[in-house]
Amino acid sequence: MMGSVTVDRIEAVYRREHDRLWRSLVAYTGDTDVASDAEAEAFTQLISRGDAVQDPAAWVWRSAYRIAAGLLRDARPADSGPPPAVIDDPSIVDLLGLLDGLSRQQRACVVLRHVGRFTSPEIAELLGTTPGTVRVQLHRAHKSLRVTLEET
């Protein structure tokens, strides 16, 4: 049975990871609502697994990104939900626009590197791929971003 100790432990993970995780999800998805939904669902699922998860922080990062990817994939232009929350900070809007030019995987790698501050091997673990893959994606993402920045 799920004990309060476990919930407390997960809440501690939340307090420690939340800001960084949520901001990175915003950068990854470009949508604050999707970021909040993905993070909430990840923590809810983490609670459902309780003590079975050995590294809750890593698990919730990995799951949040997968959930966010699923939410983005399922999103349809005709969705009749509430309008997405508006980000009015021009620097952030510019940043998100810049990231829009990347593939989904490149964007995840870049965001996890720059916002999550994870190393390539750590990102590889989170995304279920290899450090070599991550390095390739980062290399190509940076190259693409630099080109875009020079053009603008």
Place this chain on the structure above:
Amino acid sequence: MSDDDLDPELDTRFEALDRLDPPDVWSTVAATLPERRGRPRWVLAAAAAAVALAGIGAGWALWPGGDQDDVVAGDARSSEEQTNVPTVSADATGVVAPDVVGLSLGVARPLIEQAGLRPAVIEGDPDFGPAVVVAQKPDAGLSVGLDDIIGLRTALPDPPLLLECAGGRHPRDGGGTGDGLPQVDSVSRAGAEQAVIELRSRLSNTVFLGQWSRWAWQRVDGEVEVVPVEGFQVIVVADSADCGPVAPPIVNGVPVTEVRGPLEDFIAGLVAADQQLETGLGFTVDLPVSWTADSTAAADEWSESVVGDGGGFFRVRAMDRPDRSLFVDFADPDLPDLGEAAAEMAGLFPPEFGTTPEIVSTTVDARAAYVIIPSADAITPETVTYLFYSPLSSWQFLEVAIDRAHDAAVMATFTWRPDPLAIEPTGPALRFALQTAEDLMVAVIAAGIDASVLEDPFLPVGGVVAGRQRRICVAGGLVRVFEFDSVSLRVAESELIRPDGQPPRAIVAWIATPRFYASDRLIALHLGDRAETIDALVRTMGPTLSPDATAGRGEPGTAENCDGELVADLSE
């Protein structure tokens, strides 16, 4: 770690995110805790676990499917109570529980959600989409309340076809848990390895090691067991006159690596190679390991990466972990040429090795391929990389790569000898959840047939049938794919397609034979008689919906190619 992959300018731009004030997401999470009506999944899981601990061994029976509020963690009821007929919500408002038995979990879950209900896997792995729903509570057709939970029991998808050979025993034929589920939940890698070693005295057979998510099939003296392991699977197919030594290279859509020969030799070879690598090169290989398909690649990675228009795709296999691989986006405009991709990969080798890897061009199945070979003294887990361009079925590349790159290494013990009989499924044996054009493409490729998605952002929504229209190229023939948001929507549309090939809501004067197919959320249409294209669609989606169709005002024997031109079918 150095910050050589941290772009300083970009890093500064990301600092802007610090000005965003994160909301209190925890309040949303806490709202799912059990004080609230509508039990979250963890309550159900805990309840099932409690039953298991109580020795009842039938957590499924606990789930009444009725008033979910009665189900609380630790509520282990008596066996008598567990056999009660499921009740339905007292405030049923006409929502009918859909029939999802027999569907994969990945298909069943959205179907339930679309009915306004909530799926919950009571027994089985809720994250294992390919699992098959073998039971549901409440039963299909019962009226239930909106937002009620539909409890699901899932089982493994069908085991390898050859395990069903004469004289064999299918896991679902009874015995054990009745559906072949093992009685163990977690077997360590070492435990699985030990199992293989123990078996070697009893078997002189073919061993299959396959990296997959969590399941393994073992066949021992006619018995079939399913053994879940962490991160890889062991498939042992006993030699017998009935079954023969060959297992299919694709197990439920996941290609496996085949190792032949006496098991003792195989184990000894692995150990020797491992020792050689460990002592000579500092390369530790976890045993047993295997080259397999991209089983650990996330679905997203797969679908995003194999998109291309050249009838194949780039594949990069980075050897830092033998069980994982990387796809490089074929459509990436930065990589118009495979040779450039190889050069880029070679250039990314860690500079501390001070070596420029050799790039060897070769061919695999008459296609260009490159093997990136570091100098022998630079072999590390980070530096052995293969890159090739090939359809999924071209695992002969492994032999090429192994021979040329490091034939003394552990991978030399793996060989690939495809058996034509084993790779020819009968009917739609390669069961994939078909929700997008990319899904269909992957299923076709897994069947050994070239396919690629043709990107065209200007295609209209709908066409001769509703749905989002996409196009894929299958064995040189154009296939229009119509994606639907649900299986029920797709079924509603496909039922309107007439056997003579006339679509819903229109009468079309076809210029070639319209061949419609439907499966899961997709309807596919191929115009023409291109045999390979038709074969691929039948194998992945089942028989055509339009068996009586004719070429109309067109000429029989013609087909629409991937450029949309009507040409004589040259596939013969």
